Amino acid sequence: MFKISDKDRQLDAFANIPTMLEDSASKIFNDQNHWHNQFRNHVVMPLDETIFSVLFSNSMGAPNSSIRLLTGMMILKEAFGWSDLQLFEQCQFNLLTRSALGLININDSIPAPSTYYLLRKRIHEHGLQTGENLIEKVFANITRQQVKKFEVNGQSIRMDSKLFGSNIALYSRYEIIHQTLCRFYEKLDDSLKERLSATDREQMNELKKEDPQKTIYRSNREEIKGRLQPIGILTYKLLQLYNDLETKSFQLLQRVFNEQYKVLEDQQVELRPKDEITSSSIQSPHDPDCAFRNKGDQKVKGYSANITETCSETGLNLITSVIVETANTPDTTFVKPAIEATKEITGQPIEKINADGAYQSPDNDEFCKGIDMVYTGIQGAEPRYDLKITPEGLLVTDTLTGEQQIAGLVKKTKNSKGDRYRITTETGYCYFGQQAIRASLMRKIMKERPVEETRKRNNVEATVFQYGFQLKNKKSKYRGLINQKTWSFCRCLWINLVRIMNYLEQIYQRTNKNHQNPVFLNYFALLLKMTNHIIPKAISITNRIFTKFEFLYQFRFYRLV
Secondary structure (H helix, E strand, C coil): CCCCCCCCCCCCCCCEHHHHCCHHHHHHHHCCCCHHHHHHHHHHCCCCHHHHHHHCCCCCCCCCCCHHHHHHHHHHHHHHCCCHHHHHHHHHHCHHHHHHCCCCECCCCCCCHHHHHHHHHHHHHHHHHHCCCHHHHHHHHHHHHHHHHCCCCCCEEEEEEEEEECCCCCCCHHHHHHHHHHHHHHCCCHHHHCCCCHHHHHHHHHHHHCCHHHHHHHCCHHHHHHHHHHHHHHHHHHHHHCCCCCCHHHHHHHHHHHHHEEECCCCCEEECCHHHCCCCCCCCCCCCCCEEEEECCEEEEEEEEEEEEECCCCCCCCEEEEEEEECCCCHHHHHHHHHHHHHHHHCCCCCEEEECHHHCCHHHHHHCCCCEEEECCCCCCCCCEEEEEECCEEEEEECCCCCEEEEEEECCCCCCCCCEEEEEECCEEEEECHHHHHHHHHHHHHHHCCHHHHHHHHHHHHHHHHHCCCCECCECCCCCHHHHHHHHHHHHHHHHHHHHHHHHHHHHHHHHHHHCCHHHHHHHHHHHHHCCCCCCHHHHHHHHHHHHCCHHHCCCCCCCC
16 A cells, blocks of 8 residues: 655664765755755655655555655756666665765665666556656655745746757668568567468568668669558458457558558558658657657657746746657647646736747737737748738738839638738738738737847757756657656756755855954944843844844844843
8 A cells, every 4th residue: 555655764873974974075065055965855855755655556556665765867868968878876885865865874775677677667657557747746756845845936937949859760661661561570479470472471571581781772762662552461461360459560451551552442551652641650669659740850760759848037037837748749739738737736816928039929929918928030031011900901022122012902712810911012912911911010029129129048958958968969868758857857956946046056155245244243342231231122123133134044033141
């Protein structure tokens, strides 16, 4: 039965780590501003273990180690970019890492690797079955507490997205089909393989021996196309023979066949043209979730992450939402869930959003009514014609010649969305739809905004850089959408912790600077003398004065002598 672990571990008089260290090392170890103490206080201890109760049975199957400790290990792994071997070495021998996880005695044992991997497996399987990511709930719960504790202002936010690749090799079309077919055949039992004819089994054995990468290197385009045709026919036969199977390998083979081939009316198998293959098609049989996207000069086979953070000019700013989807997901789809997630965490209404032009769309305008949307740009080149709705109609201004004319209204069709207009030019008619009118209006609004206001979004790019700092060659260490989300939430929890540490450091420096000011020092000495002659009520007044000047950060007047 699931049980919550004890937060307060008992100190061992003979195994307490600080008592074994020299003075300088003990001072660092006990420093509450050091990262290991901050991580324990702001991430590990606030973690709600009941989130993971759905992974365990009510009668048996209780975790044999602290969920708080295991989750902290996951976060530290992504914080420092450790491998699994490095993670367990750090937890075993690094005193600061052990302290960060709440292991305060030298003889406190760490979880076995099997316990760690079993929890990750259960989290992954729970995500596949229910679509619920438990690490996401951990992120939301901890961030909500941090927002409340540090009084984070969430009324203004900014967001940006980042593309990153999956941990897969870059497969060609031939390799995808070849590898998927061979993987399916390898997982068949010998009894199932007997369904195939001797000729088909021989063909499959030849394909298994083949190295598809070498085949591509030695063959031209027509030769590869000629090899794909018999492979498609063989795949179609296998799908017909094993249509009673419900394995993942069969479903994957079926998906690849439908994406790469089409069956004609006379049951003939034909290879699809490249322009019919969508960006959401399988890029590798080892990671069916990832998709393809060509963004400028960047070609990515992987995922897209959208990061949303608070944007207050004063105080602490934290990441409030991270959404990971396939790489071909447009940025416009992130706006609504990011706003809803931020509202849920901060509990505050959103008044302003800073984003780039990729996030703007008519649907988002409708959803964000009452919110000041500050865009830094609009996709597409600057148009030649400036558009403005007037009582007389649509006023079109030629920015090259300065000529103005009222556009005529075009008769609506079944497929038209809203009114359409046109003007007569030297080369013929030029048409304007609602999207062009909207874009022209938004460009005018952008030009009227102060430069300082549009630059506020730039800081989120630094957040995106830190988010992907551990990526190598812009590729993740993981495969699958669920694993990418788990990595992202752990990474953002660490980024928020670093911001909290920097924020507390700034407060400490500001307080220390005020304390060293000669004017305040003289005032401090004068008040000390006064307390020897005035009534006890003056002590209370003195406390309030020092609180105002933030002296009580270092000095607390519990008793004045």
